[in-house]
Amino acid sequence: MIIKHRQDMKAVGIKTSLPIDAADSFIEFEAPKPQPSGRELLIKIHAIAVNPVDFKIRQNSAKDTVLDTPKILGWDAAGVVEAVGDQVTLFKTGDKVYYAGDITKAGSNAEYQLVDERIVGRKPETLNDVEAASVPLTALTAWEILFDRIRVSPVKDKGKAVLIIGGAGGVGSIAIQLAKKIVGLTVIATASRPETADWVKTMGADHVVNHKDLVNEVHKAGFTHVDFILDFVDTNGYWDAMAELIKPQGHIASITGSGQPVLLNKLKNKSVSFSWEFMFTRSSWHTEDIAEQHHILNNVAALIDNGTLQHTLQQTLTGLTAENLKQAHRLLESGKTIGKIAIRL
Structure with a gap:
């Protein structure tokens, strides 16, 4: 037409x-x-x-x-x-x-x-x-979530661990590179298929975990807690896992929004920060x-x-x-x- x-x-x-x-x-x-x-x-x-x-x-x-x-x-x-x-x-x-x-x-x-x-x-x-x-869109989103929302820097954060949920997507692919190559973070990225696991490794991920059993997978990779979590998939869908995995005084940031209230009280006892990122x-x-x-x-x-x-x-x-x-x-x-x-x- x-x-x-x-x-x-x-x-x-x-x-x-x-x-x-x-x-x-x-x-x-x-x-x-x-x-x-x-x-x-x-x-x-x-x-x-x-x-x-x-x-x-x-x-x-x-x-x-x-x-x-x-x-x-x-x-x-x-x-x-x-x-x-x-x-x-x-x-x-x-x-x-x-x-x-x-x-x-x-x-x-x-x-x-x-x-x-x-x-x-x-x-x-x-x-x-x-x-x-x-x-542009993925780079701006990844840059803003890391440097404007969580405010990571190579000076104070090099070597700390970041969990990136949705590592093979457009934003995740850039976020892995920025976190690893610019900040020097230890990057844990989710992927559930061989081709996506290969991709996130190519982008620079140090560890690849399956999002279908996120808590156990991160523990198996050798981490009890992580300093930062970037959610590029589903805030509420992974909320319990993120609340369990985040380090006390850590920072979670998400781009995905939520149709339901986010239970921020789950972060209170750990004094965890939470941020939304919206590139627009x-x-x-x-x-x-x-x-x-x-x-x-x-x-x-x-x-x-x-x-x-x-x-x-x-x-x-x-x-x-x-x-x-x-x-x-x-x-x-x-x-x-x-x-x-x-x-x-």
């Missing part, structure tokens, strides 16, 4: 929340090419990547309604700055960039996108477009430190270019089409993907 508008750019979006195999779960349409103002960059997109947040928003943002204008999803992209707003100072036309965008604005599943320059970074020089597009907080609320994401992405690019970090792209599709977005979402919804999936426009 093609919805005709002024023929300025192609986009793929949704008008209602449907199962991924429904005929119109994604639709291709034409939309006006936007024009930048203020601190906005107009970016010609060369590649995009998909994340679990994409299918969660597709499933929930247009329930029991049909939108007049299709909603464009997508929160990972690499491309070139085509035009700049009148207040832009960080970039110029022709700069190669990568970014995760703003969940409150139109997404990256389009030929062009407006993005605030303060949440955009310079593309790693050693990566091609699809490789670069696979990095800075852009959604225009926090005073919103430009920190620009600096994080530039730091990540430098770490990639000097060989410290590696991208986690595992599968590439070609073409901005409804069918390719369906395929990418279908794979993510299976819960069995390793690393990232990207689409070359």
Whole structure:
């Protein structure tokens, strides 16, 4: 189904929340090419990547309604700055960039996108477009959860143990690398299949444990308690195990949210800290430190270019089409993907 508008750019979006195999779960349409103002960059997109947040928003943002204008999803992209707003100072036309965008604005599943320059970074020089597009959201999330929420540092935390639940996913794959290579933590990562176990070892995990019997598996690996726990899968599903495994005065952080109250009283006797991480907080609320994401992405690019970090792209599709977005979402919804999936426009 093609919805005709002024023929300025192609986009793929949704008008209602449907199962991924429904005929119109994604639709291709034409939309006006936007024009930048203020601190906005107009970016010609060369590649995009998909994340679990994409299918969660597709499933929930247009329930029991049909939108007049299709909603464009997508929160990972690499491309070139085509035009700049009148207040832009960080970039110029022709700069190669990568970014995760703003969940409150139109997404990256389009030929062009407006993005605030303060949440955009310079593309790693050693990566091609699809490789670069696979990095921003997961790198920002992993960086923020470690350095902004738990506030680990090589000076005070080198050698301490971190348990990463969901080590083979996009965020987990970057978090393992940052924890091991930047901070010097002892990394315990969960994986339940041979291929995922091999992957987290490649990323730098010191120990691999099966999440299906988490407490016993961590104990078998030689740890009574761990200093930090990063949950990238299911906060309440692993809550009892995390409360048991966390060291007194340790820190748990999660990205997954919860439909039910989290029983924080289970952490009281250990004086354990708990933090949420949401990568879109800075852009959604225009926090005073919103430009920190620009600096994080530039730091990540430098770490990639000097060989410290590696991208986690595992599968590439070609073409901005409804069918390719369906395929990418279908794979993510299976819960069995390793690393990232990207689409070359």
